[in-house]
Amino acid sequence: MNETLHVLEERRSVRAYRPEQIREEQLEAILRAATYAPTGMNRQSPVMVVVQDAVTRETLRRMNAAVMGRPDSDPFYGAPTIVIVLANRGVSTCIEDGSLVMGNLMNAAHAVGVDSCWIHRAREEFDSEEGRALLRSWGIEGDYIGIGHCILGYREGDYPEKRARKENYVYRI
């Protein structure tokens, strides 16, 4: 089977990670592939923020868990790298653009042997005053909307099973 089709079909969302960090060359390849996601009118509205330090990770964990209403949980499942995707809110296709970046991150990760999962609630995080202050502290100016977090790492335990696809996903008319 075509290798890329295999990657697209066999990528799974992984929800348990070992603490060991992914290799820098893997991260760079994943980020690079994501910058080539298409965007409406090639406006390239998204940005990616790579978080690997324990202090920032804990801040995000606390904020995300609070949005979820489970303050003691780790919504990032122990993954050692979090890539936050945001997009320029003034661009009409900002959610679509940011989602395609997320998709390329997840597919590229699987292509290089890194596990991943889309963790949501980035919008609530970065619409808050605390989130806006974080963006400013990172040097990100402008009105950005949080699209998602792509967590990256090496899984703990078995690879997730392939789930059945729904009936009627495709209509041939």
Added chain:
Amino acid sequence: MNETLHVLEERRSVRAYRPEQIREEQLEAILRAATYAPTGMNRQSPVMVVVQDAVTRETLRRMNAAVMGRPDSDPFYGAPTIVIVLANRGVSTCIEDGSLVMGNLMNAAHAVGVDSCWIHRAREEFDSEEGRALLRSWGIEGDYIGIGHCILGYREGDYPEKRARKENYVYRI
């Protein structure tokens, strides 16, 4: 280079097509890969509608061109296949889910040698009374939001050039 990374980075949006139809096995591989795009909570909210007949294609062309305000144009650039992606409006992640399906369609297409482009304005098309009637005529019941059209075909002319990525796409904090 890893074949999948190459596909993700070298896929381009193609805006000129030959009339010849893509091969059925290519279409099936592309659609199949798209059904494996991740969706929030695995709800699989999107559906795909494959349009290849001239009458329906002309209806979509007219509707899309009207939204664009250029009624005589062909927003689908002559592509012989249009895959409409819609998603269940009642699902909070419907736009993100549908966008990931669009992403897998475009990446899978490039993987098998088919050109593609995201054509927008599906939301306006299927929010209209005419669009809703089309969905019903195709047997699609429920409240669906149009996410995009993935046009598929073989390009006319040269492969588009790689465009520069913006500065500061990635922040390492």
